[in-house]
Amino acid sequence: MFKNKLFISTLFIISTLAVTGCSITFKSSDEGFNDLGVYKTVSNGDVWSQHVLIPTITGKPKTMGGISVNSLEMDPSDNNAIYLGSKENGLFYTYDGAKNWHIASNLGQVTVNAIAVDNESKCIIYAAIANKVYKSTDCSRTWLQAYYDDNKSVTINAMAIDHYNSANVYIGTSRGEIIKSLDRGVSWQTLYRFKNSVKKIIISPHDSRIIFVATKQKGVFRSNDGGNSWVDLNENLKDFKSSKSFNDLITSSAQPNLILLATSYGLLKSEDNGDSWSKIELITPEKGATINAIAMSPKDALEIYYVTNTTFYRSLDGGENWIIKKLPTSGAGWKLLVDPEDTSIMYMGVKKYKK
Numbered sequence: 001m002f003k004n005k006l007f008i009s010t011l012f013i014i015s016t017l018a019v020t021g022c023s024i025t026f027k028s029s030d031e032g033f034n035d036l037g038v039y040k041t042v043s044n045g046d047v048w049s050q051h052v053l054i055p056t057i058t059g060k061p062k063t064m065g066g067i068s069v070n071s072l073e074m075d076p077s078d079n080n081a082i083y084l085g086s087k088e089n090g091l092f093y094t095y096d097g098a099k100n101w102h103i104a105s106n107l108g109q110v111t112v113n114a115i116a117v118d119n120e121s122k123c124i125i126y127a128a129i130a131n132k133v134y135k136s137t138d139c140s141r142t143w144l145q146a147y148y149d150d151n152k153s154v155t156i157n158a159m160a161i162d163h164y165n166s167a168n169v170y171i172g173t174s175r176g177e178i179i180k181s182l183d184r185g186v187s188w189q190t191l192y193r194f195k196n197s198v199k200k201i202i203i204s205p206h207d208s209r210i211i212f213v214a215t216k217q218k219g220v221f222r223s224n225d226g227g228n229s230w231v232d233l234n235e236n237l238k239d240f241k242s243s244k245s246f247n248d249l250i251t252s253s254a255q256p257n258l259i260l261l262a263t264s265y266g267l268l269k270s271e272d273n274g275d276s277w278s279k280i281e282l283i284t285p286e287k288g289a290t291i292n293a294i295a296m297s298p299k300d301a302l303e304i305y306y307v308t309n310t311t312f313y314r315s316l317d318g319g320e321n322w323i324i325k326k327l328p329t330s331g332a333g334w335k336l337l338v339d340p341e342d343t344s345i346m347y348m349g350v351k352k353y354k355k
Contacts, residue, residue: 026067026089026109034065035329038072038084039348040098045305045314048328048348051098064092064101069349072335073115075122076163079341083125084349085112091127093140097339098347104140116159118184120166126185128156133171135185146185147171160201162226164208170227172198178213180227191227194218200249206256210273212249219244220261222274233274240265240279248294248306253340255301262291267306267319280304280319295336297343305346307333309353 037052054062064086071085084092084101091104091112110129118124123139126146131154133147147156155174162168169181176194178201181187196218204210211223219234237243245264252258260280261268267280290308297303302318309332312325327333327350335349 026064033330033352034063036069036331036350036352037064037067038069038082038098038101039328039350041346041348042342042344044303044344045312045323045325045346048312048325050329051347052101053099054092054101054103061100064089067092068331068351069334070351071112071115072337072347072349073117074337074339074347075117076119077117077122079339081117081122082337082347083115083117085115085127087111087351091115091140097345102140104136104143106141106143107134113155113157114159114171116161116169118161118166119163124166124184126159126161126169128159128171130155132156133159133185147179147181147188149173149175151175158198158201158213160203160211162203162208163205168208168226170201170203170211172201172213174198176215178227192230194221199246202249202251202259204251204273205253212251212259212274214246214249214261215244216246217244220246220249220274231274236270236275237261237268237277240268240277243268243277247291250294250296252296252301253298254296258301260294260296260304262294262306267291267294269319282319283313283322283324292332292334293336295338295346297338298340299343303343305336305338307336307348309333312348 039048040051041048052063052065067089068087070087073083075081080097081095090107092101094101112127114128116126125136127134131149134143135146136143158172160170167184171179174197176196178191179188180191194215196215199216200214202212209226213221222231242264247262249261257273259270268277270277291306294306304315306313314323329350331350332353334351337347339345
């Protein structure tokens, strides 16, 4: 363990010096904004502070406060290691709980749609960029292409890694396929075609054979056998208008079989892996709630969080009552992560939002 940490720290120092020894410039799609990037709370969302510093070799830090967050992922084996996929400005990472951020320089100024980190080896990272998947085996120092779709109009929107066997990697495409690798991205096979853009892949934390796929406009599907066959869950959602229009989907680590689904209808809950659903009452009318991201405490399934373009919501009783906080940014709350060790700590990824 000590040798592994020493190796990672050495790579971290080397890559930091290599990146920050030269000028750091970003694309100007979010020019004029300096309150974007990542926000952190240590009080369950009562108070948020912006965490966007990039150290440099000159000692004068840069900032990614003008960067729109597109994806945000925590290393499953290290709660202080977080990866940020930006819009048009590449991949960023932190190993100290967002105190300092660093740039994965070899990927360039690209839009990163999804990120996945190997739970057995924290130096193995996957990044989905346009129609390709890139893989690093040395903690973001170098990247090699692991997957390429010959249709350049196709994008890879979602990724997930099997926590029981991390050689199993899943990706979802805008064309509707779920594609699987059994050997950490060396070779691939198409499991299923959903005929609609795949937006998210979730693997149950209690049984990695159970996989959920959310599509953009065709609803949610479940596999009970690692992706070999699929169950259409939309019949069970038919009582909820616009429930096929997807916003976010999460599973509970604290309570088996519990999943939350955010759609254009609002916030829905299932306690049997999608076989039946009930709505969670929100403060705003269902049609007025544009939920961008949802999260649950890994230790208590009654603690539910969600964020909209302007507001952060927290419930401590499964959605019966809500605590409301205005976002401390002109941007939209876009991604939420809860620290599995200290659940009072949360991270929020923010993107540019035109009111």
